[in-house]
Amino acid sequence: MKDFVLCHAAHGVWFGVFSHFDAVGIRHGFSTRFGGVSEPPFNSLNLGVKTADQKERVVANRKRFCDAVGVAFAHVVTAQQVHGDRITIVAAADRGRGHADYTAAIAGTDALITNVPGVPLMLFFADCVPVLIADPIQKAIGVSHAGWKGTVAKIAQKTVLAMQAHFGTRPGDCLVGIGPSIGPCCYEVDRTVIDPLSQNFSEWQKLVSPRSADHWLLNLWEANRVQLLEIGVLPENIVISGICTACNTALFYSHRAEKGQTGRMGALITL
Template identity: 60%
Template sequence: MGEFILKHSPNGVWFGIFTDFAAEGVKHGVSSRVGGKSAPPFASLNLGLHTGDDAETVWHNRQMFSRAVGLPAEQIITAEQVHGDIVQVVSEHQAGRGAKHYHEAIKGTDALITNIPGLPLMLFFADCVPVLIFDPVNKAVGVSHAGWKGTVAKITQKTVLSMQQHYNTKPQDCLIGIGPSIGPCCYEVDEVVMTKLRAGFTQWEELVAPHGERWQLNLWEANRRQLVEIGVLDSKITVSGVCTACNTDIFFSHRAEAGRTGRIGAVIAL
């Protein structure tokens, strides 16, 4: 099992990496909010084009983050995330979709997979769970966006299964990185969420803690369990354990910042 660590790029950008991915030579990163040009409330490394921030500033930030990771910003492929469970297979002709303009992003998608070398896949987050996936045997990568809706729909599990279908990926070979998101310390949910959770997880009681008339939900564990369920080895799953709502000096948090904030990005490429 690897670690999640923060790095400081020479261009001033702070971002996190998973050490086991880095050891395999996989270019990847989970951005922080530090090192960009956006003004409050998006200060400062906002990567989300759909937040109300200035589009040119966001493009500048995306270029800075991409440069820090070592990937070409112009080639980034993004998605119009809708909290669903659709996985999109990405090829060369889609390079650059959504990199500069939100309306060009792949529609209605919350996970991207590819086996094309050098093609960066990037999704955006402000409390939802970023999950990076690497198959070192068949050389394929994926990234998924798992809020509570995606988590109960098992988007992360479906991303690995889609890689299995298209690239012959074996779950037991995969390295998984579960990035910073709202943690069980801060994520209170209501009966609407609990109803879906009970329907999707046989041992749902182990994913929540009662908190008055509500519950505190552990999205990290819910995503880890759905991966183990299909054969991913627990020893190959790294959970960052970093709560975005507890650390708004480093990450954006939709809940802690009352919905007016920026987005971090999670990117991966072969």
């Protein structure tokens, strides 16, 4: 069975994993709110250095999360996320960039890919969709930050294609995990989102349900799944956690549900 489960580690850290990644030895994890040192409204495992939280607490939280997953915190590579569709290839020389300092993170990037063992990739979320990608055949990994802009720009699809171009990845070999994020139950959008969505997805109407005049509920999970299917990722290899962050603010951070006064989770993957 392919599913998403929560695990418990030292210091009360809870994080989620996908069983189909574990089955092929891909170390990864999605953080929750539990097990950190931050005070409200960032309680407690806030990983976002761009929030108003104290940096020392965020760094301590990041280390706790990395320890829980079993990766070297000092080796983690992060990015300065901008809601775009730029993908960066991470080399061995990048090891550790941005792990504790935002200014050292890779600039202007919303997806990271690598085929270098021991170079963990981590991006940050609080409603946007985290997409983890693993190619167990060519030994390559990726992580994408897919908010509505990234989803409409098909960043998850582009990440797999970048892995194909640079590492020889075949989409049919990829395993994908779509982590906790705002669900179709809560993500209400207007024409600002629908207009570009309709231009990039031919069957966009299957991704939305009417809410009111010029307002819809958008299924970001399905939009990311569909774009991956388009390039040959197998449906049985895509697992969606199905957990809505806005519905579960006791466990996860939600920018929308908490009106911006909240922290960030991390999605982490390494070879």
